Amino acid sequence: MSKIEINSKLPNLPTTIFTIMSQLAIQHRAINLGQGFPDFSMDSVLHDLVEKAIKDGHNQYAHTFGFQGLREVLAHKISNLYGSNIDSETEITITPGGTYAISNALTSVLREGDEVIYFEPCFDSYVPNIKVMGAKPVAIPLNFPDYSIPWEKVKEAVNTKTRMIMINSPNNPTGTLLGLADFEELKSITRGTQIIILSDEVYEHIIFDGEKHHSILAHPELFERSFVAFSLGKVFHCTGWKIGYSVAPSYLTKEFRNHHQFNVFSVNTPMQVAMAEYLLNPQSFLQLPSLFQAKRDFFAKEMEGCILKPLPSKGSYFQCFTFPESLGTNSRKVALDLVERVGVVLIPVSAFYQDETDNRVLRICIAKKEETLKEAGRRLSVLI
């Protein structure tokens, strides 16, 4: 049978770097510090709560906006952490993960010809999801090596077609945080415009050195025009559960839910019921900064004599390391080489730029067991 012709909506998409590196990891039995998933167990309390929810019969479709008990706990948490008054009825929607919270927000508001400003390097789901809507991704490279936002360039890029600005803090892959000065810039750029903001805050609780997560939720002027994406899978180290949520003012949430009800209708019920109970204890999230900081610091110690040198990481699952020219000048090739030479999988940060901008930086996932980090550090330290 001859094939039906498809006018692909995402033509020429390369295989993602994660697929390539994960395959190599298996082939070479390498330590995988590439993809951002923990290799340690989640809290058994949460595990038990899911079992209980299943046994208690929470096994049918949840409400399309999400289990009301979970939305209420989240509204309460947001109020305590950021002082903002979020309506659980009209402003929070439970989603199958943060990726979906982002893509469904883009689907809800973007139209053909719209421009979306985003910053590179960035999480790799952004660009395809902008393109599939017929919108134009407008990349602004972050300053190197501190990965701060060049606000002057943002001002130059804004025009009447700009429909959205996407931000991400704590940042994947750079591990940097946005501060109050960034939010002031964003206010002055968006004031009086039709620009919507998408704030990706999936690493909200993974933050180091006593730093504070500045959520867009704490800035009413910005929140009025924002979708905010969160991931419970990321923060509670159960990425495979694919559970997160979107927070947005009611007029944006209404659009979001119009699409959501026909895209997935609802998110798995027992996990939502369990999360609602788990989050009643604030320690569930307040303990996370010290847990992850200990991992970052442990790995930094293991890497002390290594020729890969750390760039500061203030949050997220990640820390970036620069490498000297003696290893090579093409980060992708160096990362492939390292799998064969020392059996460790790292991700070239050049893969997070559309034009593969190469500053000789590799991203390392520090959300791993100490024994994994120790062995990876030992293997990487032989490099000269």
Ligand code: PMP
């Ligand atoms: N945003 C960023 C910046 C991420 O790193 C990730 C996960 N890698 C997500 C969103 C998606 O989160 P989830 O796994 O809940 O879909």
